[in-house]
Amino acid sequence: MDFHAYAGNVIRHSCAQFTAAGYNNPCMAILVLVRHGQSLWNLENRFTGWVDVPLTDQGREEARRAGEKLRGYSFQVAYTSGLTRAQDTCRLIQEAMGASLPTIRDQALNERHYGDLQGLNKDDMRAQFGEEQVKISSTS
Numbered sequence: 715m716d717f718h719a720y721a722g723n724v725i726r727h728s729c730a731q732f733t734a735a736g737y738n739n740p741c742m743a744i745l746v747l748v749r750h751g752q753s754l755w756n757l758e759n760r761f762t763g764w765v766d767v768p769l770t771d772q773g774r775e776e777a778r779r780a781g782e783k784l785r786g787y788s789f790q791v792a793y794t795s796g797l798t799r800a801q802d803t804c805r806l807i808q809e810a811m812g813a814s815l816p817t818i819r820d821q822a823l824n825e826r827h828y829g830d831l832q833g834l835n836k837d838d839m840r841a842q843f844g845e846e847q848v849k850i851s852s853t854s
Contacts, residue, residue, distance in 0.1 A: 746784065750803040751776035759836050761852065763828035766798050777803040781810025791816050795823035828852060 751773025755762045769777070784807065792815040794804040801819065808815055831839065831851060839848045 744787065744789070746787075746789070748777075748780050748803065748807065750797075750799040751780075751806075753799045755833070761828040761831040761834055761836060761839075763825055763832040764797070765832050769799050769802050773799070774802070774806055777806035778810045781807035785811045787811075789813065789815055791818060793818045793820065793823060795819070795825070796821040797824055800824075 750769065752770045753762060753767045753773055754770055755765065755767045756773070757770050780803075792804050792808065794800045794817060796819055800823070801817075804817060808817075828851075831848075836848070839851075843851075
């Protein structure tokens with residue numbers, strides 16, 4: 715079984731679905747990707763980037779729910795970025811799973827750096843500079 719997870723929402727794909735789609739040996743490994751739970755600046759609609767802001771209560775609950783959905787599966791290792799919100803999400807998932815995995819922290823997994831946009835409210839920037847300019851600045 716393969717998973718994709720986003721802030722507590724885990725989507726399952728069976729090996730049979732992958733085989734039917736033409737993938738060879740689809741069940742050799744399982745890769746689970748989970749975005750960190752809601753952070754304070756997600757809640758405040760701010761560009762976060764590399765600023766190390768904490769999870770909200772909702773973000774912690776999202777991480778626990780993701781862990782509950784993954785309970786019963788066996789993993790060999792966990793990877794997380796160097797940011798506290800990602801590390802806390804990883805820890806809470808493992809706690810909910812009843813697991814204790816070797817965890818590798820790597821800054822290369824950090825969210826992208828938004829430069830001067832970090833900390834600014836996304837709606838305020840759209841009002842000031844326009845939707846298209848903010849989109850260019852936040853995706854380039």
